[in-house]
Amino acid sequence: MAQIYAAAFPDMRPWSAAEIADLLCNPMIEAITGDDAFGLTQTIAGESELLTLAVHPGAQGKGTGRALLREWLGKNGVQVAFLEVAADNTAAIALYHSTGFAQEGLRPAYYPRKNAPPADAILMRRQLP
Ligand SMILES: CC(C)(COP(=O)(O)OP(=O)(O)OC[C@H]1O[C@@H](n2cnc3c(N)ncnc32)[C@H](O)[C@@H]1OP(=O)(O)O)[C@@H](O)C(=O)NCCC(=O)NCCS
Structure with a gap:
Protein backbone atom coordinates (compact mmCIF):
# COMPACT_ATOMS: atom_id res chain seq x y z
CA MET A 1 0.00 0.00 0.00
CA ALA A 2 2.85 2.40 0.82
CA GLN A 3 4.36 1.75 -2.62
CA ILE A 4 1.05 2.32 -4.40
CA TYR A 5 0.45 5.49 -2.35
CA ALA A 6 3.90 6.92 -3.17
CA ALA A 7 3.43 6.22 -6.88
CA ALA A 8 -0.12 7.62 -6.96
CA PHE A 9 0.71 10.78 -4.96
CA PRO A 10 4.23 11.79 -6.08
CA ASP A 11 3.75 15.40 -4.86
CA MET A 12 2.59 14.49 -1.37
CA ARG A 13 4.50 13.38 1.70
CA PRO A 14 4.66 9.58 1.40
CA TRP A 15 2.89 7.37 3.94
CA SER A 16 5.23 4.70 5.35
CA ALA A 17 4.18 1.07 5.60
CA ALA A 18 4.38 1.45 9.41
CA GLU A 19 1.98 4.42 9.36
CA ILE A 20 -0.49 2.47 7.24
CA ALA A 21 -0.17 -0.58 9.50
CA ASP A 22 -0.84 1.65 12.53
CA LEU A 23 -3.98 3.05 10.88
CA LEU A 24 -5.22 -0.48 10.19
CA CYS A 25 -4.96 -1.34 13.91
CA ASN A 26 -7.88 1.05 14.43
CA PRO A 27 -11.05 -1.08 14.24
CA MET A 28 -12.95 1.83 12.64
CA ILE A 29 -10.53 1.96 9.72
CA GLU A 30 -11.00 -0.47 6.86
CA ALA A 31 -9.06 -1.15 3.69
CA ILE A 32 -10.69 -1.76 0.34
CA THR A 33 -8.29 -3.31 -2.10
CA GLY A 34 -8.02 -4.05 -5.81
CA ASP A 35 -5.28 -4.80 -8.33
CA ASP A 36 -2.51 -2.25 -7.67
CA ALA A 37 -4.99 -0.10 -5.77
CA PHE A 38 -6.44 0.50 -2.33
CA GLY A 39 -8.61 2.82 -0.33
CA LEU A 40 -8.81 3.44 3.41
CA THR A 41 -12.09 4.41 5.06
CA GLN A 42 -13.02 5.38 8.60
CA THR A 43 -16.60 4.78 9.70
CA ILE A 44 -18.09 6.10 12.93
CA ALA A 45 -21.82 5.87 13.68
CA GLY A 46 -22.89 5.58 10.05
CA GLU A 47 -20.64 8.41 8.84
CA SER A 48 -17.84 7.13 6.65
CA GLU A 49 -14.84 9.11 5.45
CA LEU A 50 -12.60 8.14 2.56
CA LEU A 51 -9.13 8.72 4.02
CA THR A 52 -7.37 7.92 0.78
CA LEU A 53 -7.93 6.27 -2.58
CA ALA A 54 -4.90 5.32 -4.65
CA VAL A 55 -4.59 3.45 -7.94
CA HIS A 56 -1.04 2.86 -9.16
CA PRO A 57 -0.41 5.02 -12.26
CA GLY A 58 0.14 1.88 -14.37
CA ALA A 59 -3.34 0.64 -13.45
CA GLN A 60 -5.29 3.91 -13.70
CA GLY A 61 -8.12 4.50 -16.14
CA LYS A 62 -9.37 0.90 -16.13
CA GLY A 63 -12.33 1.20 -13.79
CA THR A 64 -10.51 0.23 -10.58
CA GLY A 65 -11.07 3.50 -8.73
CA ARG A 66 -14.76 3.43 -9.55
CA ALA A 67 -15.02 -0.22 -8.41
CA LEU A 68 -13.34 0.53 -5.05
CA LEU A 69 -15.62 3.51 -4.52
CA ARG A 70 -18.67 1.37 -5.27
CA GLU A 71 -17.47 -1.26 -2.76
CA TRP A 72 -17.10 1.42 -0.07
CA LEU A 73 -20.51 2.97 -0.72
CA GLY A 74 -22.15 -0.46 -0.68
CA LYS A 75 -20.97 -1.35 2.80
CA ASN A 76 -23.62 -2.06 5.38
CA GLY A 77 -24.28 0.74 7.81
CA VAL A 78 -22.84 3.62 5.77
CA GLN A 79 -25.44 6.41 5.77
CA VAL A 80 -23.29 9.40 4.89
CA ALA A 81 -20.06 9.30 2.92
CA PHE A 82 -17.60 12.16 2.78
CA LEU A 83 -14.13 12.91 1.50
CA GLU A 84 -11.62 15.64 0.71
CA VAL A 85 -9.95 16.07 -2.64
CA ALA A 86 -7.40 18.56 -3.98
CA ALA A 87 -9.11 21.25 -6.05
CA ASP A 88 -6.77 20.59 -9.00
CA GLU A 104 -19.96 20.83 0.65
CA GLY A 105 -17.07 23.09 1.54
CA LEU A 106 -13.54 24.29 0.75
CA ARG A 107 -10.37 24.37 2.85
CA PRO A 108 -7.97 26.93 1.32
CA ALA A 109 -4.27 25.98 0.97
CA TYR A 110 -4.83 22.63 2.66
CA TYR A 111 -2.51 20.20 0.84
CA PRO A 112 1.22 20.98 1.04
CA ARG A 113 3.02 20.41 -2.28
CA LYS A 114 6.70 19.64 -2.74
CA ASN A 115 7.56 22.26 -5.38
CA ALA A 116 4.39 24.30 -5.63
CA PRO A 117 2.05 26.37 -3.47
CA PRO A 118 -0.40 24.37 -1.34
CA ALA A 119 -3.59 23.21 -3.05
CA ASP A 120 -7.12 23.91 -1.77
CA ALA A 121 -9.16 20.95 -0.53
CA ILE A 122 -12.74 20.45 -1.69
CA LEU A 123 -14.99 18.71 0.83
CA MET A 124 -17.56 16.40 -0.76
CA ARG A 125 -20.47 14.52 0.72
CA ARG A 126 -23.02 11.96 -0.36
CA GLN A 127 -26.11 10.83 1.54
CA LEU A 128 -26.86 7.13 1.02
CA PRO A 129 -30.33 5.60 0.91
C1 LIG B 1 -8.40 9.28 -9.09
C2 LIG B 1 -8.22 7.75 -9.18
C3 LIG B 1 -8.49 7.11 -7.82
C4 LIG B 1 -9.25 7.21 -10.19
O1 LIG B 1 -9.08 5.81 -10.32
P1 LIG B 1 -9.00 5.12 -11.76
O2 LIG B 1 -9.01 3.66 -11.58
O3 LIG B 1 -7.85 5.73 -12.50
O4 LIG B 1 -10.36 5.66 -12.43
P2 LIG B 1 -11.46 4.82 -13.21
O5 LIG B 1 -10.83 4.14 -14.38
O6 LIG B 1 -12.24 4.00 -12.26
O7 LIG B 1 -12.35 6.02 -13.80
C5 LIG B 1 -13.43 6.51 -13.05
C6 LIG B 1 -13.74 7.94 -13.47
O8 LIG B 1 -12.72 8.81 -13.02
C7 LIG B 1 -12.58 9.90 -13.94
N1 LIG B 1 -11.24 9.84 -14.50
C8 LIG B 1 -10.35 8.84 -14.37
N2 LIG B 1 -9.19 9.19 -14.98
C9 LIG B 1 -9.39 10.42 -15.49
C10 LIG B 1 -8.56 11.34 -16.20
N3 LIG B 1 -7.31 11.03 -16.52
N4 LIG B 1 -9.08 12.53 -16.53
C11 LIG B 1 -10.35 12.87 -16.20
N5 LIG B 1 -11.19 12.04 -15.52
C12 LIG B 1 -10.70 10.84 -15.19
C13 LIG B 1 -13.63 9.69 -15.00
O9 LIG B 1 -14.81 10.35 -14.57
C14 LIG B 1 -13.83 8.19 -14.94
O10 LIG B 1 -15.09 7.79 -15.41
P3 LIG B 1 -15.27 7.36 -16.96
O11 LIG B 1 -14.28 6.26 -17.19
O12 LIG B 1 -16.69 6.91 -17.01
O13 LIG B 1 -14.98 8.57 -17.77
C15 LIG B 1 -6.80 7.37 -9.68
O14 LIG B 1 -6.57 7.96 -10.94
C16 LIG B 1 -5.67 7.74 -8.72
O15 LIG B 1 -5.31 6.95 -7.84
N6 LIG B 1 -5.10 8.94 -8.91
C17 LIG B 1 -3.98 9.39 -8.09
C18 LIG B 1 -4.35 9.49 -6.63
C19 LIG B 1 -5.61 10.28 -6.41
O16 LIG B 1 -5.79 11.36 -6.96
N7 LIG B 1 -6.50 9.75 -5.55
C20 LIG B 1 -7.74 10.40 -5.17
C21 LIG B 1 -7.45 11.38 -4.09
S1 LIG B 1 -8.89 12.08 -3.37
Whole structure:
Protein backbone atom coordinates (compact mmCIF):
# COMPACT_ATOMS: atom_id res chain seq x y z
CA MET A 1 0.00 0.00 0.00
CA ALA A 2 2.85 2.40 0.82
CA GLN A 3 4.36 1.75 -2.62
CA ILE A 4 1.05 2.32 -4.40
CA TYR A 5 0.45 5.49 -2.35
CA ALA A 6 3.90 6.92 -3.17
CA ALA A 7 3.43 6.22 -6.88
CA ALA A 8 -0.12 7.62 -6.96
CA PHE A 9 0.71 10.78 -4.96
CA PRO A 10 4.23 11.79 -6.08
CA ASP A 11 3.75 15.40 -4.86
CA MET A 12 2.59 14.49 -1.37
CA ARG A 13 4.50 13.38 1.70
CA PRO A 14 4.66 9.58 1.40
CA TRP A 15 2.89 7.37 3.94
CA SER A 16 5.23 4.70 5.35
CA ALA A 17 4.18 1.07 5.60
CA ALA A 18 4.38 1.45 9.41
CA GLU A 19 1.98 4.42 9.36
CA ILE A 20 -0.49 2.47 7.24
CA ALA A 21 -0.17 -0.58 9.50
CA ASP A 22 -0.84 1.65 12.53
CA LEU A 23 -3.98 3.05 10.88
CA LEU A 24 -5.22 -0.48 10.19
CA CYS A 25 -4.96 -1.34 13.91
CA ASN A 26 -7.88 1.05 14.43
CA PRO A 27 -11.05 -1.08 14.24
CA MET A 28 -12.95 1.83 12.64
CA ILE A 29 -10.53 1.96 9.72
CA GLU A 30 -11.00 -0.47 6.86
CA ALA A 31 -9.06 -1.15 3.69
CA ILE A 32 -10.69 -1.76 0.34
CA THR A 33 -8.29 -3.31 -2.10
CA GLY A 34 -8.02 -4.05 -5.81
CA ASP A 35 -5.28 -4.80 -8.33
CA ASP A 36 -2.51 -2.25 -7.67
CA ALA A 37 -4.99 -0.10 -5.77
CA PHE A 38 -6.44 0.50 -2.33
CA GLY A 39 -8.61 2.82 -0.33
CA LEU A 40 -8.81 3.44 3.41
CA THR A 41 -12.09 4.41 5.06
CA GLN A 42 -13.02 5.38 8.60
CA THR A 43 -16.60 4.78 9.70
CA ILE A 44 -18.09 6.10 12.93
CA ALA A 45 -21.82 5.87 13.68
CA GLY A 46 -22.89 5.58 10.05
CA GLU A 47 -20.64 8.41 8.84
CA SER A 48 -17.84 7.13 6.65
CA GLU A 49 -14.84 9.11 5.45
CA LEU A 50 -12.60 8.14 2.56
CA LEU A 51 -9.13 8.72 4.02
CA THR A 52 -7.37 7.92 0.78
CA LEU A 53 -7.93 6.27 -2.58
CA ALA A 54 -4.90 5.32 -4.65
CA VAL A 55 -4.59 3.45 -7.94
CA HIS A 56 -1.04 2.86 -9.16
CA PRO A 57 -0.41 5.02 -12.26
CA GLY A 58 0.14 1.88 -14.37
CA ALA A 59 -3.34 0.64 -13.45
CA GLN A 60 -5.29 3.91 -13.70
CA GLY A 61 -8.12 4.50 -16.14
CA LYS A 62 -9.37 0.90 -16.13
CA GLY A 63 -12.33 1.20 -13.79
CA THR A 64 -10.51 0.23 -10.58
CA GLY A 65 -11.07 3.50 -8.73
CA ARG A 66 -14.76 3.43 -9.55
CA ALA A 67 -15.02 -0.22 -8.41
CA LEU A 68 -13.34 0.53 -5.05
CA LEU A 69 -15.62 3.51 -4.52
CA ARG A 70 -18.67 1.37 -5.27
CA GLU A 71 -17.47 -1.26 -2.76
CA TRP A 72 -17.10 1.42 -0.07
CA LEU A 73 -20.51 2.97 -0.72
CA GLY A 74 -22.15 -0.46 -0.68
CA LYS A 75 -20.97 -1.35 2.80
CA ASN A 76 -23.62 -2.06 5.38
CA GLY A 77 -24.28 0.74 7.81
CA VAL A 78 -22.84 3.62 5.77
CA GLN A 79 -25.44 6.41 5.77
CA VAL A 80 -23.29 9.40 4.89
CA ALA A 81 -20.06 9.30 2.92
CA PHE A 82 -17.60 12.16 2.78
CA LEU A 83 -14.13 12.91 1.50
CA GLU A 84 -11.62 15.64 0.71
CA VAL A 85 -9.95 16.07 -2.64
CA ALA A 86 -7.40 18.56 -3.98
CA ALA A 87 -9.11 21.25 -6.05
CA ASP A 88 -6.77 20.59 -9.00
CA ASN A 89 -7.39 16.82 -9.04
CA THR A 90 -9.79 16.86 -11.98
CA ALA A 91 -9.79 13.06 -12.48
CA ALA A 92 -10.79 12.30 -8.89
CA ILE A 93 -13.35 15.13 -8.80
CA ALA A 94 -14.97 13.77 -12.00
CA LEU A 95 -15.11 10.30 -10.43
CA TYR A 96 -16.70 11.61 -7.21
CA HIS A 97 -19.26 13.78 -9.05
CA SER A 98 -20.25 10.83 -11.22
CA THR A 99 -20.82 8.71 -8.11
CA GLY A 100 -23.21 11.19 -6.53
CA PHE A 101 -20.91 13.32 -4.38
CA ALA A 102 -21.51 17.06 -4.17
CA GLN A 103 -19.23 19.79 -2.91
CA GLU A 104 -19.96 20.83 0.65
CA GLY A 105 -17.07 23.09 1.54
CA LEU A 106 -13.54 24.29 0.75
CA ARG A 107 -10.37 24.37 2.85
CA PRO A 108 -7.97 26.93 1.32
CA ALA A 109 -4.27 25.98 0.97
CA TYR A 110 -4.83 22.63 2.66
CA TYR A 111 -2.51 20.20 0.84
CA PRO A 112 1.22 20.98 1.04
CA ARG A 113 3.02 20.41 -2.28
CA LYS A 114 6.70 19.64 -2.74
CA ASN A 115 7.56 22.26 -5.38
CA ALA A 116 4.39 24.30 -5.63
CA PRO A 117 2.05 26.37 -3.47
CA PRO A 118 -0.40 24.37 -1.34
CA ALA A 119 -3.59 23.21 -3.05
CA ASP A 120 -7.12 23.91 -1.77
CA ALA A 121 -9.16 20.95 -0.53
CA ILE A 122 -12.74 20.45 -1.69
CA LEU A 123 -14.99 18.71 0.83
CA MET A 124 -17.56 16.40 -0.76
CA ARG A 125 -20.47 14.52 0.72
CA ARG A 126 -23.02 11.96 -0.36
CA GLN A 127 -26.11 10.83 1.54
CA LEU A 128 -26.86 7.13 1.02
CA PRO A 129 -30.33 5.60 0.91
C1 LIG B 1 -8.40 9.28 -9.09
C2 LIG B 1 -8.22 7.75 -9.18
C3 LIG B 1 -8.49 7.11 -7.82
C4 LIG B 1 -9.25 7.21 -10.19
O1 LIG B 1 -9.08 5.81 -10.32
P1 LIG B 1 -9.00 5.12 -11.76
O2 LIG B 1 -9.01 3.66 -11.58
O3 LIG B 1 -7.85 5.73 -12.50
O4 LIG B 1 -10.36 5.66 -12.43
P2 LIG B 1 -11.46 4.82 -13.21
O5 LIG B 1 -10.83 4.14 -14.38
O6 LIG B 1 -12.24 4.00 -12.26
O7 LIG B 1 -12.35 6.02 -13.80
C5 LIG B 1 -13.43 6.51 -13.05
C6 LIG B 1 -13.74 7.94 -13.47
O8 LIG B 1 -12.72 8.81 -13.02
C7 LIG B 1 -12.58 9.90 -13.94
N1 LIG B 1 -11.24 9.84 -14.50
C8 LIG B 1 -10.35 8.84 -14.37
N2 LIG B 1 -9.19 9.19 -14.98
C9 LIG B 1 -9.39 10.42 -15.49
C10 LIG B 1 -8.56 11.34 -16.20
N3 LIG B 1 -7.31 11.03 -16.52
N4 LIG B 1 -9.08 12.53 -16.53
C11 LIG B 1 -10.35 12.87 -16.20
N5 LIG B 1 -11.19 12.04 -15.52
C12 LIG B 1 -10.70 10.84 -15.19
C13 LIG B 1 -13.63 9.69 -15.00
O9 LIG B 1 -14.81 10.35 -14.57
C14 LIG B 1 -13.83 8.19 -14.94
O10 LIG B 1 -15.09 7.79 -15.41
P3 LIG B 1 -15.27 7.36 -16.96
O11 LIG B 1 -14.28 6.26 -17.19
O12 LIG B 1 -16.69 6.91 -17.01
O13 LIG B 1 -14.98 8.57 -17.77
C15 LIG B 1 -6.80 7.37 -9.68
O14 LIG B 1 -6.57 7.96 -10.94
C16 LIG B 1 -5.67 7.74 -8.72
O15 LIG B 1 -5.31 6.95 -7.84
N6 LIG B 1 -5.10 8.94 -8.91
C17 LIG B 1 -3.98 9.39 -8.09
C18 LIG B 1 -4.35 9.49 -6.63
C19 LIG B 1 -5.61 10.28 -6.41
O16 LIG B 1 -5.79 11.36 -6.96
N7 LIG B 1 -6.50 9.75 -5.55
C20 LIG B 1 -7.74 10.40 -5.17
C21 LIG B 1 -7.45 11.38 -4.09
S1 LIG B 1 -8.89 12.08 -3.37
